[in-house]
Amino acid sequence: MAETKVTPKSIKVEVKRQATPETAAFxxxxxxxxxxxxxITSLLGEIxxxxxxxxxxxxTAVTYDSNCLEEICGSCAMLINGKARMACSALVDKLxxxxxDGVISLAPLSxxxxxxxxxxxxxxxFENLKKVQAWVPIDGSYDLGPGPRQFPQIQExxxxxxxxxxxxICMEVCPxxxxxxxxxxxxxxxxxxxxxxxxxxxxxxEERLRALAGDGGxxxxxxxxxxxQACPKQLPLTEAISDMGRDVFVQQVKDFxxx
Amino acid sequence: MxxxxxxxxxxxxxxxxxxxxxxxxxxxxxDLFSIxxxxxSHSVCAQGGINAAKNLKGEGDDVFKHFxxxxxxxxxxxxxxxxxxxTAQGPAIIDxxxxxxxxxxxxxxxxxxxxxxxxxxxxxxxFAGATTGQQLLYALDEQVRRFESEGKVQKYEGWEFLxxxxxxxxxxxxxxxxxxxxxxxxxxxxxxxxxCTGGNGxxxxxxxxxxxxxxxAASALYQQGAYYSNGEFIQVxxxxxxxxDKLRLMSESARGEGGRVWVPRKKGDPRPAxxxxxxxxxxxxxxxxxxxxxxxxRDIATRAIHRIVYQEDLGIDGxxxxxxxxxxxxRETLEKKIEGILEIxxxxxxxDPHEVPMKIFPGVHYTMGGLxxxxxxxxxxxxxxxAGESDYSIHxxxxxxxxxxxxxxxxxxxxxxxxxxxxxxxxxxxxxGGAAKEEVRQREFNxxxxxxxxxxxxxxxxxxxxxxxxxxxxxIRYNAGLxxxxxxxxxxxxxxxxxNLSDKSAWANTSFAFAxxxxxxxxxARVIVQGAEKRDExxxxxxxxxxxxxxxxxxxxxxxxxxxxxxxxxxxxxxxxDTQWITPRxxxxxxxx
Numbered sequence: 001m002a003e004t005k006v007t008p009k010s011i012k013v014e015v016k017r018q019a020t021p022e023t024a025a026f027x028x029x030x031x032x033x034x035x036x037x038x039x040i041t042s043l044l045g046e047i048x049x050x051x052x053x054x055x056x057x058x059x060t061a062v063t064y065d066s067n068c069l070e071e072i073c074g075s076c077a078m079l080i081n082g083k084a085r086m087a088c089s090a091l092v093d094k095l096x097x098x099x100x101d102g103v104i105s106l107a108p109l110s111x112x113x114x115x116x117x118x119x120x121x122x123x124x125x126f127e128n129l130k131k132v133q134a135w136v137p138i139d140g141s142y143d144l145g146p147g148p149r150q151f152p153q154i155q156e157x158x159x160x161x162x163x164x165x166x167x168x169i170c171m172e173v174c175p176x177x178x179x180x181x182x183x184x185x186x187x188x189x190x191x192x193x194x195x196x197x198x199x200x201x202x203x204x205x206e207e208r209l210r211a212l213a214g215d216g217g218x219x220x221x222x223x224x225x226x227x228x229q230a231c232p233k234q235l236p237l238t239e240a241i242s243d244m245g246r247d248v249f250v251q252q253v254k255d256f257x258x259x
Numbered sequence: 260m261x262x263x264x265x266x267x268x269x270x271x272x273x274x275x276x277x278x279x280x281x282x283x284x285x286x287x288x289x290d291l292f293s294i295x296x297x298x299x300s301h302s303v304c305a306q307g308g309i310n311a312a313k314n315l316k317g318e319g320d321d322v323f324k325h326f327x328x329x330x331x332x333x334x335x336x337x338x339x340x341x342x343x344x345x346t347a348q349g350p351a352i353i354d355x356x357x358x359x360x361x362x363x364x365x366x367x368x369x370x371x372x373x374x375x376x377x378x379x380x381x382x383x384x385x386f387a388g389a390t391t392g393q394q395l396l397y398a399l400d401e402q403v404r405r406f407e408s409e410g411k412v413q414k415y416e417g418w419e420f421l422x423x424x425x426x427x428x429x430x431x432x433x434x435x436x437x438x439x440x441x442x443x444x445x446x447x448x449x450x451x452x453x454x455c456t457g458g459n460g461x462x463x464x465x466x467x468x469x470x471x472x473x474x475x476a477a478s479a480l481y482q483q484g485a486y487y488s489n490g491e492f493i494q495v496x497x498x499x500x501x502x503x504d505k506l507r508l509m510s511e512s513a514r515g516e517g518g519r520v521w522v523p524r525k526k527g528d529p530r531p532a533x534x535x536x537x538x539x540x541x542x543x544x545x546x547x548x549x550x551x552x553x554x555x556x557r558d559i560a561t562r563a564i565h566r567i568v569y570q571e572d573l574g575i576d577g578x579x580x581x582x583x584x585x586x587x588x589x590r591e592t593l594e595k596k597i598e599g600i601l602e603i604x605x606x607x608x609x610x611d612p613h614e615v616p617m618k619i620f621p622g623v624h625y626t627m628g629g630l631x632x633x634x635x636x637x638x639x640x641x642x643x644x645x646a647g648e649s650d651y652s653i654h655x656x657x658x659x660x661x662x663x664x665x666x667x668x669x670x671x672x673x674x675x676x677x678x679x680x681x682x683x684x685x686x687x688x689x690x691x692g693g694a695a696k697e698e699v700r701q702r703e704f705n706x707x708x709x710x711x712x713x714x715x716x717x718x719x720x721x722x723x724x725x726x727x728x729x730x731x732x733x734x735i736r737y738n739a740g741l742x743x744x745x746x747x748x749x750x751x752x753x754x755x756x757x758x759n760l761s762d763k764s765a766w767a768n769t770s771f772a773f774a775x776x777x778x779x780x781x782x783x784a785r786v787i788v789q790g791a792e793k794r795d796e797x798x799x800x801x802x803x804x805x806x807x808x809x810x811x812x813x814x815x816x817x818x819x820x821x822x823x824x825x826x827x828x829x830x831x832x833x834x835x836x837d838t839q840w841i842t843p844r845x846x847x848x849x850x851x852x
Contacts, residue, residue, distance in 0.1 A: 042504035049718045051761045060762035061770045067469040069505040073299040116767035130408045135401035136360040147357040149369030158362040198360040
């Protein structure tokens, strides 16, 4: 990529928009005076302040999900220059350098139903978390004293899995995540591992493994490894899938002989 | 009297989820309303840790010391009884979170690890890396998902609270809310409601808060007659990363693990930070406050940084920035204890804090004030409870780091059962309890807003609000400036009537939702600046160069903000503070080590 010392005059962005789930998609282009240090969420904020396209058409602010603006709430996942990433940490300067013509493109995630513009419905992930009982079934919230002691090594392996922000980027980039397979996706498998590793959570270990056996479960994984590359929180997804794959298989064998 | 109490909880952060858990366990029916999917609530942003005096470091810590540190840190403004109860429950709350599967950092013996945080000399902050809010929120989210799968909780995610439904006697009988996709306005019946809607950083424009932290729900209740207390107490966190759209928090835990704040001794020193030798570095917090050093409470640290930049003129390169340095700490410690926040710095600034000092500046962070509540978390409106950052009850004039996560869970754990108790004794409502009338009122506001043919853009009005609030109502306050801010807000309210929404559609209209929040932000902002103007003293985070001393005789009182609908303005009065356990004493952190 050629180094250029010339400050760009303007930031150009084209947004794939859609007014409602049923209407057709269309593209609108915007242009703003250049400022350094912008990210996509601040760029969308500029559009909200002056929603006029490059053709001079008065339009509406772009609808998109965002909350924390620091890559921890998982809201703002979208396709930026064709790649699934978080809008808040997508820096405009880097994105402009990525493109041939300096025009940044924004589009909603492609594998989830569009609500409006860049906002999509990702509730399927939360339904999947119920399927694998992604929780520790405590007796009650009354005081029962401390939990068991736990080696730091267990915490060090669990903690990265607890960083999952449910952004669904892993599902977006996964070739196996589609309507045909009904694959739960990497995030759900990693959460199952997280809870199987907890001393109290492990009481549901067999049930979680059975939930991941069969259609839509771990067998759908095709080892593309897109998930671990795309995960904004660098979760060890393929390691989790590999570990859980083995555990699911062992459980199936046990069940075959025991039941 | 309802056979099975029906409670509505508004807000799905730590306080809201804590309330929900208690209600579901007690067999109540609970509806949980949230603007965003609950695991995306602002609680997720909390970084450093959660306090409890478990005394696992052999220091002789106990709940009374935690209580005293909190009251002292809050400059004696908080009512003491709720704080005493909170610190007493701290150890049990942390144990519960541990049992729920929160991956707290552990010691080699397998016990919970604790770090030191601001405003205390004891290691009493349990943590999960430097993303503790995330792990705590997820643990409660998971428990509520379990209840949801069992049919005990109904979630309304993507809905925004507009107002409480109040019957003829002024008793709450439910809420009026808006579906943020269909823009439909609907009332929901409840025997009691619990407001857990967080703080109001968005009023200041840029802050460490998330987009939903507008204070809109609290403001709506204030306009319906709830007291809003101590609104003028706004915490400006000393170490935030300046940014275009947000001030990103750089957790106090960086200092807890040994991070040091400094500036070059020489004004405008051109050398790269790493090459400046120790002798040429001014570690000003350590020099000015030998005992607490870099871990003085936040208001003290913020004012020190402000003074370094604006009075001593020693900001880096003449900019409003100082160094927060962790580069001298070994990699392994950084990775185990605070990797999450260092990643934030690297991602958004592009420099590696393992190698070079971070550049930071104070930023608006937390709302100590909020809805007034009694010791059972009920506001002055019968049936309306509040908990978490949206209530005023725990942190007085300044919040200690790592007390917020504790106060949210404590508040929710009190509000849930109290709301159930209240509901069980509530006489049945007459007719529809005022629901139809409230729905009409809200729809009318919406119609006017949607059809208004004006020229003002709500996002631009919001920018102007943020500018004036940041300039006049944050670290340093002058009465003339606060009056100017109030006049500006009144002007913005007038211009609001000339608003024109670029988006008039009835589907997922974010401009419309924002415009509604803006109106409430403007009303609440006046409570903040007027409370600040009338408080002629300095206490905790509230600092006036014209009144530098604390004045207990006149102002050891809770500011009570109430809305006068005729005058369309706040009315400020005062209430005595419960000081029965600890006698107020001067608050100084500059003792020698």
